[in-house]
Amino acid sequence: MAHVIDRPIRTASVLDRIGAERGILERLAVVYLITSALYPLLRPQVLADPMANLFLHAALALVIWYLPPWLRTRNAFVPRLLGTIYLPLLFPLLYSEMGRASLIFYDFRDSLDPAFIKAESILFGCQPSLEWSRVWPWPWFHELMEFAYFSYYFVSVTCLVLLLTGPGIASDQRWPAVRSFIRDLSATMLLCYTIYTFFPVWGPKYFETGPIPVSGGIFTRIMLHIHENGAFLGAAFPSSHVAATVIPWWYVWKWQPRHRWWFTTVLVLLAAATVYCRYHYVVDVIGGLILAWAILYLGTRLDRESGPIVKPAVE
Numbered sequence: 001m002a003h004v005i006d007r008p009i010r011t012a013s014v015l016d017r018i019g020a021e022r023g024i025l026e027r028l029a030v031v032y033l034i035t036s037a038l039y040p041l042l043r044p045q046v047l048a049d050p051m052a053n054l055f056l057h058a059a060l061a062l063v064i065w066y067l068p069p070w071l072r073t074r075n076a077f078v079p080r081l082l083g084t085i086y087l088p089l090l091f092p093l094l095y096s097e098m099g100r101a102s103l104i105f106y107d108f109r110d111s112l113d114p115a116f117i118k119a120e121s122i123l124f125g126c127q128p129s130l131e132w133s134r135v136w137p138w139p140w141f142h143e144l145m146e147f148a149y150f151s152y153y154f155v156s157v158t159c160l161v162l163l164l165t166g167p168g169i170a171s172d173q174r175w176p177a178v179r180s181f182i183r184d185l186s187a188t189m190l191l192c193y194t195i196y197t198f199f200p201v202w203g204p205k206y207f208e209t210g211p212i213p214v215s216g217g218i219f220t221r222i223m224l225h226i227h228e229n230g231a232f233l234g235a236a237f238p239s240s241h242v243a244a245t246v247i248p249w250w251y252v253w254k255w256q257p258r259h260r261w262w263f264t265t266v267l268v269l270l271a272a273a274t275v276y277c278r279y280h281y282v283v284d285v286i287g288g289l290i291l292a293w294a295i296l297y298l299g300t301r302l303d304r305e306s307g308p309i310v311k312p313a314v315e
Contacts, residue, residue: 018066018070120281143220147219188295191291205227205278236279
């Protein structure tokens with residue numbers, strides 16, 4: 001009889017541990033998935049089967065609600081890591097949905113680009129993204145800029161490795177630091193995806209023809225391949241490349257001082273590359289910076305209210 005009674009107690013204990021481990025990231029992910037699943041119901045012709053899409057989103061939300069918190073209760077490194085970084089692993093899937101979701105609220109040719117071009121004309125007297133490549137039509141500089149833009153794909157991974165293995169953070173404090181980093185990075189990207197859905201901006205590369213072609217090398221070809229096969233129109237403002245690079249830069253600046261110089265260099269070059277390579281307007285870069293700092297401010301306040309996680313590293 002004791003064995004039979006003990007089973008529901010153990011089940012309740014597991015659910016209690018999962019509930020205690022569940023955090024704001026799971027809540028953000030579930031809200032985003034359910035909300036974005038409702039968009040196609042407003043314009044069913046965009047998707048072949050919006051109800052199936054709703055079911056899949058709900059199923060993924062259910063998995064996220066229980067599985068990552070459970071994985072984080074494990075002692076083994078790999079399950080705990082997957083339970084912490086799972087949402088960035090889903091970014092490619094969530095990004096791919098934007099190409100369809102954006103068509104729900106605006107027609108293909110509609111965008112806010114004319115307003116952004118007018119704003120840049122007022123601020124700078126020209127479109128910097130077009131003029132810069134005309135003034136500096138150097139293949140070696142174009143290749144450097146394309147490499148800087150490509151660095152977006154590894155800066156967050158590098159930050160994660162440094163937080164887990166670098167000096168300056170006690171071993172029992174690394175996971176809370178990583179969770180804060182992933183929370184801020186994920187919140188930044190989910191907010192970018194939401195803005196892209198409702199406020200489409202193509203960017204100068206796609207909205208206007210006119211910038212002179214500038215040759216380059218291997219990274220120029222890599223970025224050309226990525227944008228020919230993976231980019232969609234309407235995801236320029238704010239620049240997610242800038243916003244999502246500021247987040248790891250800030251965490252490295254706080255916890256890994258010896259790496260500040262090169263992370264800062266990468267951030268500056270990447271922000272410049274978004275304009276020189278005509279992926280974004282300068283206004284997009286400013287928007288990305290503001291968004292990232294707003295997320296970091298809110299994240300810092302959240303950490304303070306829940307208690308200090310880690311002390312900054314000291315040089």
